[in-house]
Amino acid sequence: MTRTRDPEGGIRVAVSTVILTLRRDADGAPRISxxxxxxxxxxxxxxxxxxxxxxxxxxxxxxxxxxxxxETTGLAPSYLEQLYAFGAVHRSPTRxxxxxxxxxLRSDAVDAQSAAYRATGAAPENVDWFDAAGLPSLAFDHxxxxxxxxxxxxxxVGYSRVAxxxxxxxxxxxxxxxxxxxxxxxxxxxxxxxxxxxSAGSLVPTESFRTGSHRPARLYRSNTDVELADRGPxxxxxxxxx
Amino acid sequence: MTRTRDPEGGIRVAVSTVILTLRRDADGAPRISxxxxxxxxxxxxxxxxxxxxxxxxxxxxxxxxxxxxxETTGLAPSYLEQLYAFGAVHRSPTRxxxxxxxxxLRSDAVDAQSAAYRATGAAPENVDWFDAAGLPSLAFDHxxxxxxxxxxxxxxVGYSRVAxxxxxxxxxxxxxxxxxxxxxxxxxxxxxxxxxxxSAGSLVPTESFRTGSHRPARLYRSNTDVELADRGPxxxxxxxxx
Numbered sequence: 448m449t450r451t452r453d454p455e456g457g458i459r460v461a462v463s464t465v466i467l468t469l470r471r472d473a474d475g476a477p478r479i480s481x482x483x484x485x486x487x488x489x490x491x492x493x494x495x496x497x498x499x500x501x502x503x504x505x506x507x508x509x510x511x512x513x514x515x516x517x518e519t520t521g522l523a524p525s526y527l528e529q530l531y532a533f534g535a536v537h538r539s540p541t542r543x544x545x546x547x548x549x550x551x552l553r554s555d556a557v558d559a560q561s562a563a564y565r566a567t568g569a570a571p572e573n574v575d576w577f578d579a580a581g582l583p584s585l586a587f588d589h590x591x592x593x594x595x596x597x598x599x600x601x602x603x604v605g606y607s608r609v610a611x612x613x614x615x616x617x618x619x620x621x622x623x624x625x626x627x628x629x630x631x632x633x634x635x636x637x638x639x640x641x642x643x644x645x646s647a648g649s650l651v652p653t654e655s656f657r658t659g660s661h662r663p664a665r666l667y668r669s670n671t672d673v674e675l676a677d678r679g680p681x682x683x684x685x686x687x688x689x
Numbered sequence: 690m691t692r693t694r695d696p697e698g699g700i701r702v703a704v705s706t707v708i709l710t711l712r713r714d715a716d717g718a719p720r721i722s723x724x725x726x727x728x729x730x731x732x733x734x735x736x737x738x739x740x741x742x743x744x745x746x747x748x749x750x751x752x753x754x755x756x757x758x759x760e761t762t763g764l765a766p767s768y769l770e771q772l773y774a775f776g777a778v779h780r781s782p783t784r785x786x787x788x789x790x791x792x793x794l795r796s797d798a799v800d801a802q803s804a805a806y807r808a809t810g811a812a813p814e815n816v817d818w819f820d821a822a823g824l825p826s827l828a829f830d831h832x833x834x835x836x837x838x839x840x841x842x843x844x845x846v847g848y849s850r851v852a853x854x855x856x857x858x859x860x861x862x863x864x865x866x867x868x869x870x871x872x873x874x875x876x877x878x879x880x881x882x883x884x885x886x887x888s889a890g891s892l893v894p895t896e897s898f899r900t901g902s903h904r905p906a907r908l909y910r911s912n913t914d915v916e917l918a919d920r921g922p923x924x925x926x927x928x929x930x931x
Contacts, residue, residue, distance in 0.1 A: 457746040458702050460786050504699040504784050508776035532774040532788045534750035542746050546774045594922045680836045
């Protein structure tokens with residue numbers, strides 16, 4: 448019953464992360480966007496790939512994902528979850544099992560960090576952001592991995608408050624609806640949307656209002672009594688988020 | 690950006706499988722049950738553990754899970770899905786990342802195979818079946834892994850026909866309800882249950898009836914137009930079930 452073969456040396460473990468945020472396009476509409484890294488080595492030299500790398504012997508899978516996030520974006524995630532372990536035999540010229548995480552970043556944090564990088568010229572090399580609907584040709588099976596992450600996000604948004612992970616601590620209902628629309632890829636009726644989120648109990652109204660060119664809109668915050676998404680009995684060392 | 694450290698030789702990949710079925714207890718009530726393997730080597734020699742072993746360099750993760758299933762039970766699963774990759778640094782004395790699958794077996798197939806093993810004396814060594822509610826002390830983090838698999842099953846049964854994976858091709862509503870009761874750990878009202886499964890569209894009535902000591906009960910089969918559980922865009926090489 449017990450395996451006696453030991454493939455030590457024959458199989459390597461990588462950790463990659465699909466890092467998702469909302470960035471406004473030229474028309475001001477929020478779009479699901481993600482950072483990719485241009486590869487500087489073979490295989491797939493010069494192709495774009497998910498941020499990641501080899502798992503270090505002294506770090507957990509989630510620590511590796513967090514390290515990648517920090518190195519790629521300078522930021523800590525509002526949500527981080529394991530997506531899947533990809534281990535098809537021929538997905539890479541050598542045998543690599545990639546444990547993939549997906550993460551959400553607050554769009555305001557990404558915008559602020561991008562501005563800081565522009566001001567200082569200290570942006571990470573070989574990193575660029577792409578609209579999830581217009582990705583370049585990708586290395587390995589990374590296009591399929593991103594498809595799966597986007598499916599998981601669409602799926603999860605239906606039964607959790609995970610979309611709040613894209614937003615600052617206080618936001619208007621219109622901003623939350625735009626996040627849902629970007630995730631689902633379709634328009635939502637504003638009145639129906641308001642009814643649904645109000646009945647879900649995941650929002651707490653504040654006494655503040657967003658003022659500007661439109662009429663003042665009430666600001667809400669996320670009800671943190673409700674988990675961002677239920678991940679069951681996995682203990683903190685596997686699911687810690689910042 | 691690109692990792693240059695290469696942990697080759699320092700991290701090994703194992704694949705383990707939580708194999709679930711229903712077995713009737715002394716009172717005839719179906720209970721969630723699973724096979725465990727008594728370890729014959731250190732670490733945790735003589736402790737019970739999930740079936741599994743090292744990933745072979747020439748097999749995919751799912752092939753390793755299928756191999757373990759066949760070696761432990763002599764059976765192919767009615768449902769097989771990746772559960773999670775467990776990779777905490779100190780979960781084993783050496784660094785091991787375990788990619789864990791969970792599988793469902795038809796209870797009639799398990800009963801038939803057990804009878805065949807008794808008749809031939811050819812049962813796999815060091816394997817025994819346990820009621821999920823009364824497990825022995827387990828090696829490594831396997832108790833926590835089983836908790837997570839049971840949580841995933843309870844969760845999934847609410848929005849899929851995954852419970853059908855425990856049953857033969859034709860079953861009565863009472864048998865299906867008993868499967869749900871075993872999964873959820875509580876009694877369900879028969880009339881409500883009938884209404885709910887009939888409206889879900891996952892059952893097809895047959896013209897056959899189960900006869901015996903009770904009044905004849907209609908047999909149903911699973912509507913295979915409905916996926917056993919939706920796993921999104923993962924292509925067959927990662928999600929093939931038999």
